Amino acid sequence: xxxxxxxxxxxxxxxxxxxxxxxxxxxxxxxxxxxxxxxxxxxxxxxxxxxxxxxxxxxxxxxxxxxxxxxxxxxxxxxxxxxxxxxxxxxxxxxxxxxxxxxxxxxxxxxxxxxxxxxxxxxxxxxxxxxxxxxxxxxxxxxxxxxxxxxxxxxxxxxxxxxxxxxxxxxxxxxxxxxxxxxxxxxxxxxxxxxxxxxxxxxxxxxxxxxxxxxxxxxxxxxxxxxxxxxxxxxxxxxxxxxxxxxxxxxxxxxxxxxxxxxxxxxxxxxxxxxxxxxxxxxxxxxxxxxxxxxxxxxxxxxxxxxxxxxxxxxxxxxxxxxxxxxxxxxxxxxxxxxxxxxxxxxxxxxxxxxxxxxxxxx
Ligand code: DAH
Numbered sequence: 001x002x003x004x005x006x007x008x009x010x011x012x013x014x015x016x017x018x019x020x021x022x023x024x025x026x027x028x029x030x031x032x033x034x035x036x037x038x039x040x041x042x043x044x045x046x047x048x049x050x051x052x053x054x055x056x057x058x059x060x061x062x063x064x065x066x067x068x069x070x071x072x073x074x075x076x077x078x079x080x081x082x083x084x085x086x087x088x089x090x091x092x093x094x095x096x097x098x099x100x101x102x103x104x105x106x107x108x109x110x111x112x113x114x115x116x117x118x119x120x121x122x123x124x125x126x127x128x129x130x131x132x133x134x135x136x137x138x139x140x141x142x143x144x145x146x147x148x149x150x151x152x153x154x155x156x157x158x159x160x161x162x163x164x165x166x167x168x169x170x171x172x173x174x175x176x177x178x179x180x181x182x183x184x185x186x187x188x189x190x191x192x193x194x195x196x197x198x199x200x201x202x203x204x205x206x207x208x209x210x211x212x213x214x215x216x217x218x219x220x221x222x223x224x225x226x227x228x229x230x231x232x233x234x235x236x237x238x239x240x241x242x243x244x245x246x247x248x249x250x251x252x253x254x255x256x257x258x259x260x261x262x263x264x265x266x267x268x269x270x271x272x273x274x275x276x277x278x279x280x281x282x283x284x285x286x287x288x289x290x291x292x293x294x295x296x297x298x299x300x301x302x303x304x305x306x307x308x309x310x311x312x313x314x315x316x317x318x319x320x321x322x323x324x325x326x327x328x329x330x331x332x333x334x335x336x337x338x339x340x341x342x343x344x345x346x347x348x349x350x351x352x353x354x355x356x357x358x359x360x361x362x363x
Contacts, residue, residue: 001310003062003242003303004059004063007037007038007063007283007288008063008286009065010065011027011031011038011067012067012070012209014027015027015070015071015074016074018068018078019078019080019356020078021075021078021082022077023153024071024074024078027034027071028071030140031067032064032067032068032071032249032287034189034310038060038063038064038067039149041060042060042064044243045057045060047203050230051292052103063284068346069196074177075191077199085359087100087275093168103277104181104339104343105339105343105344105345106322106330106343106345107339107342108319108342108344109315109319109330109331111319111344112141112212112315112318112319113212113214113315114323115194115239115240116193116195116214116235116313116318117193117195118316119235119238119239119286120193120214120216122282123231123235124191125191125192125193125216126191126192126193127192127193127194127195127311128178128181128182128192128193128194128329129194129196130177130178130181130196131195132171132172132196132197132198132260133160133169133170133171133172133174134170134171134172134354135167135169135176136167136168136169136170136285137170137180138177138180139157139170139172139173139176140152140170140176140182141175141298142177142180142295142298142299143176143177143180143256143295143298144256144292144294144295144298145256147256151254151255155173155174155200156173156198156200156201156202157170157171157173157201158170158171158199158200158201158209171198172198172199172234173198173199173200174213174215174312175194175195175196175198175213175215175312176192176215176256176310176312177216178192178196178215178218179194179215179291179295179310180219180295180299181297182194182217183217183219183296183299183301184299185357188219188220188306188314189218189219189220190217190218190219190308191217191218191219191220191223192216193214193216193217194214194215194216194217195212195213195315195361196212196213196214197210197211197212198210198211198212198213199211205326205327205328205329206317206328207328208316208328208329208331209230210332211313211314211315211316211328212314212315212316213312213315214312214314214315215310215312216231216309216310216311216315217308217309217310218231218308218310219291219293219296219301219306219307219308220247220306220307220308221305221307222306222307223307223309224290224309225259225290225309227309228288228289228290228309228311229247229249231309232247232263232286232288232311233245233247235266236285239318239320239322240265240276240277242276242277243265244277245265245276245277246265246277247263247264247265247266248263248264248265249262249288250262250263250264252287252289254287254289255292256289256291256292256295257287257288257289257290257291257292257309257310258289258290258292258293259289259290260287260288260289261287261288261289261312262283262284262286262287262288263284263285263286263287263288264282264283265282265283265285266278266280266282266320267279267280267281267282267283268280268281269281270313271322274320274321274324275304276321276322283315283321285313285314285317285318285321286308286311286312286313287311288309288311288312289309289311289314290307290308291308291309291310291312292309313339316331316344319331321341325342330342
């Protein structure tokens, strides 16, 4: 019979020396497992005399229990170590600086929309918003452009398929239908602007299928062309930030105004750049006129009682002029480098979406 004390010392030392759970398990199997040294000793008990059993049995049991406990203790220590290592290696290093957030910039068109809105609301205009998918009636007929009228060909219209009643909707070709919507919904006097997206089937350096306009409508009992002229000059001074900006009214034709004019702004072209407020060249920025009597009749206003002016301005065009952006298509190319260069920091102007609108949605 082996000296139990020596055996215990030997196995205990091995347990203490076990560096990981696997080698500890190997020790348990080789000492306490079925064929382990301690188990074999336990089996020998069966061959002993009752006296020997009495003397040897409790010692052997104590040895077995002691070793089991020692293995469990060592196991706890090793597991705690593993946990520690894991905690150390997986802990969050909060001293790391966070990834910097890329602040976006405001698209020049959005900026212009806000600036234009700001200028006109200061003059007492309110903002009207309406649908981009328009009825033929609002986009054309009510604006004195009946079906088959040659003026319809002035617009390269995107048409929707005809519905069951033979009506077809259009992507609005201008913001002028907002004149009709405004006058059909409310009561005069009117003083509104309607900024928004417009669509025409056209694409080159100065045309994109989607572009932006702002419409203006002023109707009251004694509005005349002098008001229109002042309004446009005042706007141009403020928008281009040039006090002696030159403005020219050229006679023109629009079905919804009579008389009609196109408005040019004085500029010069130098080294492929447009400079506003100097030189002898002209650039067209809008169409305008006195609202045609037929349009007033179409919305049940008496032309003998009410009259007024309207204008429609290309927002993309005036953005190109203000910041010398040569190609219209760049506005919509979604190139981040371009946006970083031409974009704006947020200004403290409430954006359109937060303004109250006089008209929302389609009828
Ligand atoms: N709707 C016209 C266009 O898109 C622009 C326009 C011209 C609007 C004259 C007006 C106006 O209100 O009076 O070409």
